[in-house]
Amino acid sequence: MKHVIYVVGIGPGSIEHMTFQAKNILEACDCIIGYNTYIELIRPYFPEKEYIMTGMTKEVDRCRLAIEKARTGRSAAMISSGDAGVYGMAGIMYEVAADYPDVEIKVVAGITAACSGAALLGAPLVSDFCLISLSDLLTPWETIAKRLEAAAAADFVVCLYNPASKRRAGHLQRACQIMLRHQEPNIPVGVVHCVGREGEKTEITTLGKLSSMTVDMFSTIIIGNSQTKIIAGYMVTPRGYQLS
Amino acid sequence: MKHVIYVVGIGPGSIEHMTFQAKNILEACDCIIGYNTYIELIRPYFPEKEYIMTGMTKEVDRCRLAIEKARTGRSAAMISSGDAGVYGMAGIMYEVAADYPDVEIKVVAGITAACSGAALLGAPLVSDFCLISLSDLLTPWETIAKRLEAAAAADFVVCLYNPASKRRAGHLQRACQIMLRHQEPNIPVGVVHCVGREGEKTEITTLGKLSSMTVDMFSTIIIGNSQTKIIAGYMVTPRGYQLS
Numbered sequence: 001m002k003h004v005i006y007v008v009g010i011g012p013g014s015i016e017h018m019t020f021q022a023k024n025i026l027e028a029c030d031c032i033i034g035y036n037t038y039i040e041l042i043r044p045y046f047p048e049k050e051y052i053m054t055g056m057t058k059e060v061d062r063c064r065l066a067i068e069k070a071r072t073g074r075s076a077a078m079i080s081s082g083d084a085g086v087y088g089m090a091g092i093m094y095e096v097a098a099d100y101p102d103v104e105i106k107v108v109a110g111i112t113a114a115c116s117g118a119a120l121l122g123a124p125l126v127s128d129f130c131l132i133s134l135s136d137l138l139t140p141w142e143t144i145a146k147r148l149e150a151a152a153a154a155d156f157v158v159c160l161y162n163p164a165s166k167r168r169a170g171h172l173q174r175a176c177q178i179m180l181r182h183q184e185p186n187i188p189v190g191v192v193h194c195v196g197r198e199g200e201k202t203e204i205t206t207l208g209k210l211s212s213m214t215v216d217m218f219s220t221i222i223i224g225n226s227q228t229k230i231i232a233g234y235m236v237t238p239r240g241y242q243l244s
Numbered sequence: 245m246k247h248v249i250y251v252v253g254i255g256p257g258s259i260e261h262m263t264f265q266a267k268n269i270l271e272a273c274d275c276i277i278g279y280n281t282y283i284e285l286i287r288p289y290f291p292e293k294e295y296i297m298t299g300m301t302k303e304v305d306r307c308r309l310a311i312e313k314a315r316t317g318r319s320a321a322m323i324s325s326g327d328a329g330v331y332g333m334a335g336i337m338y339e340v341a342a343d344y345p346d347v348e349i350k351v352v353a354g355i356t357a358a359c360s361g362a363a364l365l366g367a368p369l370v371s372d373f374c375l376i377s378l379s380d381l382l383t384p385w386e387t388i389a390k391r392l393e394a395a396a397a398a399d400f401v402v403c404l405y406n407p408a409s410k411r412r413a414g415h416l417q418r419a420c421q422i423m424l425r426h427q428e429p430n431i432p433v434g435v436v437h438c439v440g441r442e443g444e445k446t447e448i449t450t451l452g453k454l455s456s457m458t459v460d461m462f463s464t465i466i467i468g469n470s471q472t473k474i475i476a477g478y479m480v481t482p483r484g485y486q487l488s
Contacts, residue, residue: 009359011263019355020267021260059485083355085362087483091370094480095487105478107363111263111327111353115253118329119351126335127383128391130374130400138484139371147372147398154394155387156374234349236338239331240382241303243339 009110012196063096121190122234253354256440365434366478
């Protein structure tokens with residue numbers, strides 16, 4: 001019999017953005033494993049569970065702890081903020097579990113920051129778009145730069161994850177310089193801070209002004225394309241319907 | 245006082261993939277507006293509502309009907325499958341409502357097919373990725389082709405929406421030809437049919453074999469990048485963590 005580990009996307013944080021499937025699985029499991037900050041977000045809703053927490057950058061350890069726990073017969077769920085499959089724990093969990101044929105991984109999708117952020121800004125992602133993380137901890141900056149350039153040149157809407165951290169000062173400025181080679185400075189940009197959490201805030205700016213905005217690791221940025229416009233204060237990328 | 249119209253992403257279809265926020269709003273509203281197929285998916289869960297249905301390609305009419313209804317004082321929710329903000333009704337709703345200063349639009353995010361499909365396939369979207377629709381009803385094929393080329397050249401994982409319909413025979417084949425200029429034919433590809441609905445099915449193939457697969461408007465395709473691999477039958481794009 002296989003030991004199943006669920007990797008559950010909890011959405012941006014509050015229970016109202018979680019799916020029924022995610023809540024049902026967390027309610028049914030014995031043990032919940034995750035990064036400290038995300039455990040604290042959900043603990044009030046599931047107070048009776050065994051919790052295992054690890055710090056950031058301890059992703060591989062976290063997977064091994066989940067596997068150990070599952071193999072003792074305890075049902076285990078690993079949580080990930082947003083969607084576990086989008087810059088989340090799902091990938092590394094499959095990789096670590098590859099050495100354990102008695103363990104099976106099942107992913108439960110959640111609302112990723114691109115989607116929860118877009119809903120607050122209006123409808124900026126209604127046409128083709130890219131997700132690009134500006135963190136070069138795991139991806140070389142040259143690859144990130146190439147993707148930014150390709151996305152801007154092909155007029156994709158671009159959603160930036162991890163736009164800044166203490167160790168990555170200047171990445172957003174470099175990203176803006178690359179995109180401005182292909183896109184106009186007056187293209188609308190939406191910045192969302194702390195989606196679905198305390199301190200949630202949205203700001204609308206332009207690509208030309210983006211590099212002077214204050215952002216951190218809890219910010220999500222959506223850069224429009226040549227068609228994106230502002231309607232009644234909301235950011236909208238028309239898909240091309242004829243209105244009359 | 246403003247009349248609020250909610251544009252609600254219901255996820256792939258079954259109630260378990262809906263968020264609590266989406267369900268609460270649909271439960272609280274008087275009238276639900278949508279495309280026939282999606283109304284039939286949710287009607288069993290909210291039997292007491294007034295329903296307004298229109299056919300496909302009647303998106304602008306649907307928005308006007310929602311506005312008329314809201315302005316009579318009835319609380320109205322427009323539904324969209326997946327995420328209303330990703331190839332959904334959110335954008336056109338803002339555009340049509342722009343003529344009505346007494347109407348305000350609020351978007352409620354849902355699980356889009358890229359995310360619900362990825363969860364079934366494994367973890368193919370864990371790194372940077374693009375969403376591209378192959379429908380040229382609203383976007384010229386030249387723009388679609390340019391985006392496919394850019395995405396493949398920059399080694400993005402690519403999720404294809406609307407890969408085929410009766411009117412779009414051959415689009416998937418042309419897309420594969422473009423991507424094969426930059427990516428190897430052995431790159432893993434996942435095809436998901438009818439996510440979260442009756443007939444749900446996943447298939448794993450390769451980019452070289454994708455053009456001979458049978459797909460339709462209910463299929464979602466995820467084309468890996470140069471790093472994507474198959475682990476225990478699942479499709480995984482490693483993000484770059486060191487395992488040892």
